[in-house]
Amino acid sequence: MDYTYKIATLNINGISAPTRIHMLEEFLYKHDIDLSLLQEVTTSKIATIRRYTSYINMGTEFRGTVILAKDSYLLPNMQRIPTGRGISAYFNGIRIINIYAPSGSERRAKGKNSTMAMLHAFLCILATT
Numbered sequence: 001m002d003y004t005y006k007i008a009t010l011n012i013n014g015i016s017a018p019t020r021i022h023m024l025e026e027f028l029y030k031h032d033i034d035l036s037l038l039q040e041v042t043t044s045k046i047a048t049i050r051r052y053t054s055y056i057n058m059g060t061e062f063r064g065t066v067i068l069a070k071d072s073y074l075l076p077n078m079q080r081i082p083t084g085r086g087i088s089a090y091f092n093g094i095r096i097i098n099i100y101a102p103s104g105s106e107r108r109a110k111g112k113n114s115t116m117a118m119l120h121a122f123l124c125i126l127a128t129t
Contacts, residue, residue: 005034005091009098014042014063025049028068035091036068039100059084065098079125086122095126 008031015021028036028049038046041064047054051071057080058064064084069075075089075096086099099119 003092006032007035007037007096008033009037009039011039011100013040016043016045018045021045021048028052033068034070034073035096036066037096037098038066038068039063039098041066055087055089057081057084057087061085063100065100067096067098079122081118081122083118085118088122088126097126 008028010024012024015024024046027033029051036052041056041058042062044054044056044058046066046068047056049068052068053071053073053075055067055069055075055078056064057066059080059082061083065087067075067087067089069091073091075091077090079088080086081099085101086097088095088097090096099122101119
């Protein structure tokens with residue numbers, strides 16, 4: 001039997017106001033989203049979204065990633081990048097990966113090699129799990 005899932009990926013740019021979080025919640029309901037991959041999460045208030053389980057990775061840089069899954073879905077084998085820039089899990093036999101890659105100006109400021117090294121390390125971890 002084939003299944004169709006609705007997956008949204010959103011850079012939420014650090015929203016934390018209850019009104020904005022409610023708008024996100026309404027978007028998820030209106031479009032019947034099964035999984036949502038969020039980047040630039042700055043607050044654990046995302047976990048207040050009803051009927052969704054929040055898998056939060058708030059790392060050392062205070063801009064994290066989140067996977068929101070409908071409460072009826074289980075996401076085992078969660079992997080996280082310590083900086084908060086990546087989170088991964090299995091969903092019905094499929095590896096879901098959510099990475100918040102820095103912008104071009106941020107990469108230049110920090111050095112392109114550090115970003116690539118972080119992504120490479122995360123992918124190596126995923127390859128062994």
